[in-house]
Structure formats: C-alpha cells, structure tokens
Amino acid sequence: MAKRILMLCGDYGEDYETMVPFQALLAVGHQVDAVAPDKKAGDFVLTAIHDFEGAQTYSEKPGHRFTLNASFADVKPESYDALVIPGGRAPEYLRMNSRVVEITRHFLKADKPVAAICHGAQLLAATGLIKGRRISAYPACQVEVELAGAEYCGIAVDAAVTDGKLVTAPAWPAHPAWIAQFLTVLGTRIET
Numbered sequence: 657m658a659k660r661i662l663m664l665c666g667d668y669g670e671d672y673e674t675m676v677p678f679q680a681l682l683a684v685g686h687q688v689d690a691v692a693p694d695k696k697a698g699d700f701v702l703t704a705i706h707d708f709e710g711a712q713t714y715s716e717k718p719g720h721r722f723t724l725n726a727s728f729a730d731v732k733p734e735s736y737d738a739l740v741i742p743g744g745r746a747p748e749y750l751r752m753n754s755r756v757v758e759i760t761r762h763f764l765k766a767d768k769p770v771a772a773i774c775h776g777a778q779l780l781a782a783t784g785l786i787k788g789r790r791i792s793a794y795p796a797c798q799v800e801v802e803l804a805g806a807e808y809c810g811i812a813v814d815a816a817v818t819d820g821k822l823v824t825a826p827a828w829p830a831h832p833a834w835i836a837q838f839l840t841v842l843g844t845r846i847e848t
Contacts, residue, residue, distance in 0.1 A: 657843070658685045658686050658687060659686045659687070659737040659738055659769075659842050659844075660686075660687045660689070660735065660736050660737050660738075661681055661686050661687065661688045661689070661736060661737060661738045661739070661740060662688075662689050662691065662731065662733065662736040662738070662739050662740070662759070662763075663677070663678060663688055663689065663690040663691070663739075663740040663741075663742065664691065664692075664739070664740070664741050664742075664750060664756060664759070664760070664779070665690050665691065665692045665701050665722065665724065665742065665746060666692050666693070666701055666745075666746030666747075666749065666750045667692075667701045667702045667745075667746060668701075668702060668703065668704045668744055668745040668746055669701060669703055669704070669722075669742045669743070669744040669745070669746035669747075670703065670704060670705070670706050670719075670742055670743045670744030670773075670774060670775075670827075670828060671703035671704060671705045671719030671720055671722075671744075672705070672828040672831070673742040673743045673744060673773050673774055673776075673827075673828050674690075674701075674703055674722050674742040674744070675703070675720065675722060676828070676831050676835075677740055677742070677771070677773075677831070677834075677835060677838075678690055678722075678740075680831075680835050681740070681835075684839065684844055684846060686842070686844070688725075688740070689725060689726035689731075689736070690722070690724050690725050690726060691724055691726050691727065691728040691731055692724055692728055692746075693728050693750070693753050693755065693756060694728065695724055695727070695728055696724070696727035696728070696729070697724060697725055697726050697727050698723065698724070699723075699724050700721040700722055700723045700724060701721075701722050701724065701746070702718070702719065702721060702722075703719030703720050703721075703722050703744070704716045704717065704718065704719050704744055704745065705717045705718070705719045706744065706774075706827070706828075708813075708827075713796070714827075728755075731759060733759045733762035733763065734762065734766075736763075736768070737768060737769070737842075738763070738768055738769035738770065738771070738838075738841075738842060739759075739760065739763040739768065739769070739770045739771070740770075740771045740772075740838075741760070741770070741771070741772040741773070741776035741779050741780070742773060742774075742776060743772075743773045743774020743775040743776045743793075743794060743827065743828075744774065744775060745775065746775075747775045747776050747777075747778040747779040748775060748778055750779055751778050751779045751781075751782035756779065757779070757782050757783055760779055760780070760782075760783050761783045761784075761785060764780075764783055764785040764786070764822075765785065767820070767821055768821065769821045769822075769823070769838065769841045769842050770821065770822050770823070771823045771824075771834065771835075771838040771841075772791075772793075772822075772823075772824050773824065773825045773826075773827065773828070773830065773834055774793060774794045774797075774825070774826065774827045774828070775793065775794055775796075775797055776793070776824070777791055777792075777793030777794075777797045777800065777801050777824065778793075778797055778800055780801075780804070780806075780822075780824075781797075781800045781801060781803070781804035781806070784804070786801070786804050786805065786806040786822075787804065787805030787806060788805060788806065788807075789806045789807070789819050789820075789822060790806070790807045790809050790817055790819040791806045791807070791808060791809060791817065791819065791822070791824045792808070792809040792810075792811050792815070792816065792817045792824040792825050792826050793808070793824060793826060794826055794827055795810065795826065798810070809824075811825075811826065812826075813826050813827050813829045813830060814829040814830050814832070814833060815830055815833050816830050816833040816834040816836075816837050818837045818840075818841060821841050823837045823838045823841055
C-alpha cells in the first residue's frame, strides 16, 4: 500500500541524499511531498554534492536545482505516514525554524517512520525527542546526538541503523542499506 511521505528540504541539502531517496520512494509507488520553508510547489532548492576525497572533512561542489513538488505552508504533518530528512547543510539551519522542528516532533511523538541521513541528525537532536535512541549520522554530528541523550552509532559509511521506526545512516554511500531498511519499516514489499 502506497504511503504519503513528507521530505524536509532546504538549500544546500546534500544532492544525492535529496534526489536518490525522493526518486527511489517514487519508483516503488509512494507519494513523496518535497517541501522547504518559505517555498511553494514549483520553487527549487539548491543542492550540494559532498564527496570524500582524502581531506580532513568532505568537499563540497555545486549540485542541482531540486524542484519542490509541494508547498511548505500547506503541510499538515498528521496527513503523512512518514518523514524523510536529507543531510547536507540544510538541517543546520532548518533546525532553527520552529515550524520545521514541530513537524519533525509530530512524526517522532506519533511513532511514525522517520528516515534521516548524515546531518539530518541535527534536526532530530533539535526536537528533544531522541533520548535513549540509537542513531547514526555523519561523524561531525556525534556530539549533538550524544548531547541530545541518544547513543551515537559509529558505523561504516555504507551501513544504516534501525531503532524502532527510526532509520539513520552516516552519509550517501549508505543509500542501499538506508533505503532498504526504511522500506522495511514502511512495510513496502518489492517482489522480483
């Protein structure tokens, strides 16, 4: 059965972590509403491509213009079955938006499926609702995850963690594991 999924986007969200789950979830028949604060359907956010090239941290290059297909002002979180939070720099400032935080809180309080990757953990931490949870994230977010009372899972960059209905991963190399685990939590069956 198709689910109605909300995706919280923002400028300089990680390109792969925005585009790949959006397209993958659509491909298996779910409805995904991609929104960003102060933007409406047809507007776009700029994305950034983060790569691991041997420096002390990831590099950043311009990504694509990702077109939003729903309006933030119209979001009623109770009408959605699940939430996706891409990583990149967007969660850093999205967590400062009280409406974004309240929307995210709704999904956690209602125990609905939530998938967050990379810096998406910054938004999870801002809710105050992850105490005692097992969460993976980009390693730079470990301090925030732990300060929020969660257990930081320092796993391989291509792995993911499921804690109840919360699925998290460190970065885009984890897409196969992260998306597969999220589909399981959603109850999505793919038959070959």
